[in-house]
Ligand SMILES: Cc1ncc(COP(=O)(O)O)c(C=O)c1O
């Protein structure tokens with residue numbers, strides 16, 4: 001029984017079929033390529049009961065992943081993050097059935113570990129010796145860590161404004177790191193030029209290689225498995241390049257085709273910041289693709305993507321599931337980041353907080369009802385963004401004393 005049921009790659013735009021056993025970039029028409037599997041073979045070979053007996057990492061879905069040999073898996077123990085009920089936040093918002101998939105527990109602290117684990121493993125299996133990528137920081141940290149684990153070289157370019165810790169993570173993993181005084185699109189141009197001059201390097205920028213999305217789709221597989229092979233009503237996702245939302249949509253459609261889940265797909269919600277909302281604008285216009293967002297800027301740095309290569313795939317997922325797209329303000333998402341930490345104990349990243357704010361807004365607008373089962377993705381740990389929460393600890397002299405009662409500023413309150 002083969003470890004992977006990968007059959008080929010196909011182009012979602014022009015339909016051209018591509019060989020999956022060669023290193024591939026995008027289609028000649030410019031579209032990202034999607035991995036396809038022999039799902040009939042998978043159905044004959046494994047089922048939910050087999051999966052249940054496997055180790056608690058994302059490789060438990062190996063038939064639906066592209067790595068052909070188990071021995072080629074490069075792992076730091078990624079996957080099977082908790083799907084936590086967050087009843088106090090849900091109660092405060094009027095969405096009692098609110099769950100949070102907490103990706104902050106993954107190696108390198110974000111869901112980027114999923115794409116990196118699968119992408120690096122498959123690249124190494126196909127003989128790639130060096131990877132190069134533009135990043136908003138978190139993906140660079142993850143890919144350089146997995147490249148180090150695979151014994152591969154890595155070249156990373158990120159904006160100067162990317163989270164500081166991600167620079168240190170790349171440097172620690174031995175990546176060749178450059179900063180650009182610009183946005184991720186500027187980094188992408190620099191990487192593409194460098195790769196053209198450096199034989200042996202593969203450009204693994206978002207959606208320019210087919211396997212990162214396969215790693216990220218495991219978020220969708222895990223959500224279904226953790227709910228007992230059932231789909232939730234709504235999934236809310238912070239959308240930058242859109243790999244995660246495209247991956248979740250792809251995963252759930254594969255599970256439907258396998259017959260491991262049934263019923264309607266969840267309504268998918270793409271969340272962006274009002275400082276960079278190209279997908280929201282395109283969705284509101286009913287457009288099939290987005291326009292570049294000028295002067296993009298948000299504290300939720302991972303979703304600062306003015307023009308996503310896979311925008312048409314994100315929009316298709318929203319339209320096909322009767323989903324929606326929502327923009328949230330910086331003030332609201334930062335307030336909700338703190339609220340989640342205070343009410344639930346989880347210090348989430350600003351991107352995850354944007355999803356929490358989106359739930360609040362969608363409940364207020366009536367798009368969500370009090371009966372909906374809603375899963376929000378917290379895509380990373382708040383520890384990456386320590387400056388998003390002001391600390392206000394008074395400094396005491398050794399002979400000082402602590403007040404007998406906590407000041408008002410320390411009491412728990414739930415803003416409306
Ligand atoms: C923490 C975090 N959340 C969300 C995103 C957006 O990811 P996607 O490309 O899947 O839309 C990123 C991307 O950098 C990120 O770092």
Ligand SMILES: [Zn+2]
Nearest residue numbers: 011014027029
């Ligand atoms: Zn094509």
